[in-house]
Amino acid sequence: MDYYNSGACNETTLALNKSAFLKLRIKPRMLRDVSRLDTTTRVLGKSVPLPIGVSPTAMQRLACPEGEIANIKAVTSTGSIYILSTLSTTSIEDVAAAAPNTTKWFQLYIYKDRDITRNLVKRAEKAGFQAVVLTVDAAVFGKRYADCKNKFSLPPHLELANLRGIAPSNFTGSDGSGLQSYVNSLFDSTLTWEDVKWLQGITKLPVILKGILTAEDALIAADLGIPAIIVSNHGGRQLDTCPASIEALPEIAKAVGNRCELYLDGGIRYGTDIFKALALGAKMVFVGRPAVWGLSCAGEDGVKKVLKILTEEFEQAMALSGCTSISDIRKDMIVHEDEYAKL
Numbered sequence: 001m002d003y004y005n006s007g008a009c010n011e012t013t014l015a016l017n018k019s020a021f022l023k024l025r026i027k028p029r030m031l032r033d034v035s036r037l038d039t040t041t042r043v044l045g046k047s048v049p050l051p052i053g054v055s056p057t058a059m060q061r062l063a064c065p066e067g068e069i070a071n072i073k074a075v076t077s078t079g080s081i082y083i084l085s086t087l088s089t090t091s092i093e094d095v096a097a098a099a100p101n102t103t104k105w106f107q108l109y110i111y112k113d114r115d116i117t118r119n120l121v122k123r124a125e126k127a128g129f130q131a132v133v134l135t136v137d138a139a140v141f142g143k144r145y146a147d148c149k150n151k152f153s154l155p156p157h158l159e160l161a162n163l164r165g166i167a168p169s170n171f172t173g174s175d176g177s178g179l180q181s182y183v184n185s186l187f188d189s190t191l192t193w194e195d196v197k198w199l200q201g202i203t204k205l206p207v208i209l210k211g212i213l214t215a216e217d218a219l220i221a222a223d224l225g226i227p228a229i230i231v232s233n234h235g236g237r238q239l240d241t242c243p244a245s246i247e248a249l250p251e252i253a254k255a256v257g258n259r260c261e262l263y264l265d266g267g268i269r270y271g272t273d274i275f276k277a278l279a280l281g282a283k284m285v286f287v288g289r290p291a292v293w294g295l296s297c298a299g300e301d302g303v304k305k306v307l308k309i310l311t312e313e314f315e316q317a318m319a320l321s322g323c324t325s326i327s328d329i330r331k332d333m334i335v336h337e338d339e340y341a342k343l
């Protein structure tokens with residue numbers, strides 16, 4: 001529970017991810033016949049019926065026995081997108097077999113040993129994953145005090161299933177967070193934009209970057225031909241006091257225009273949050289913890305319920321603001337509360 005819940009250090013950004021949405025107002029339009037709503041979005045050239053996907057979260061079998069399989073099956077029922085973590089407790093192949101027709105992306109952490117990394121990417125390709133999501137905000141592990149205090153360990157009945165036979169596939173925390181020791185000893189902290197090029201060179205899949213928070217980095221990504229960026233601060237688990245994802249989105253959208261697709265995760269808890277993210281330039285949002293809470297409460301049905309609540313709230317936000325399609329949701333419908341204070 002602490003592992004899922006916590007953020008880095010003082011958890012300022014963790015809280016900000018949610019509170020920043022509350023500072024934004026939606027300016028609704030009336031009398032627009034909202035009897036039919038279309039929530040379809042377009043992502044990497046494909047039509048996706050709902051702009052709400054599931055972010056990669058590690059070790060989902062800590063939440064319920066079916067873990068990643070329960071989570072992806074819930075996403076299958078909505079037709080949306082599921083992102084599988086490198087550090088999953090179900091293997092790439094087993095997840096793919098459980099949801100062959102679901103749009104699946106593979107989230108990548110780059111190991112110092114590039115053969116391990118190459119192996120993961122090739123297996124994701126072979127199993128039918130349609131994109132590689134490279135997490136770029138994890139050069140080193142964020143300080144999560146709860147995990148240090150709990151000496152966070154993976155229980156012996158679980159393993160990091162993708163690493164079986166190719167790298168250490170479990171960890172114990174004899175001296176602080178076992179996950180922190182695992183990551184800091186095996187993941188590559190020397191990564192630069194050259195490694196993004198290297199990754200593009202070893203896969204035919206589109207490479208998406210997750211964890212960009214500035215216009216400057218988004219422009220470098222666009223120059224490298226990156227087709228999409230997930231604006232994210234890792235759910236407030238890495239650099240504390242960095243901006244909320246929704247605060248970073250407008251400058252990135254302004255800088256890249258149509259050169260990269262933008263998605264957002266971090267703090268999405270209400271349908272109105274989704275509306276605001278789309279208005280400010282995202283084509284999709286993803287949820288991390290809400291799906292994990294659903295898993296913990298009721299497995300696949302729990303995640304389905306979470307996605308249903310978010311979908312209904314989002315549709316209600318569309319209808320009550322006079323929007324019948326995603327393209328109706330526009331930036332000029334959002335006003336920061338400070339603008340009202342000036343009046």
Ligand SMILES: Cc1cc2nc3c(=O)[nH]c(=O)nc-3n(C[C@H](O)[C@H](O)[C@H](O)COP(=O)(O)O)c2cc1C
Nearest residue numbers: 004055056057058085135234235266267287288289
């Ligand atoms: C328990 C947990 C595990 C996570 N594991 C990963 C991971 O393996 N890879 C990754 O890129 N991000 C990981 N993240 C970050 C999420 O992908 C996502 O950015 C974040 O959860 C979004 O914020 P939200 O939880 O407020 O929706 C994790 C987040 C949580 C809460």
Ligand SMILES: CCCCCCC(=O)C(=O)O
Nearest residue numbers: 058138140141142183237
């Ligand atoms: C941030 C470095 C990797 C952490 C591994 C799992 C994860 O992303 C998370 O717990 O958050």
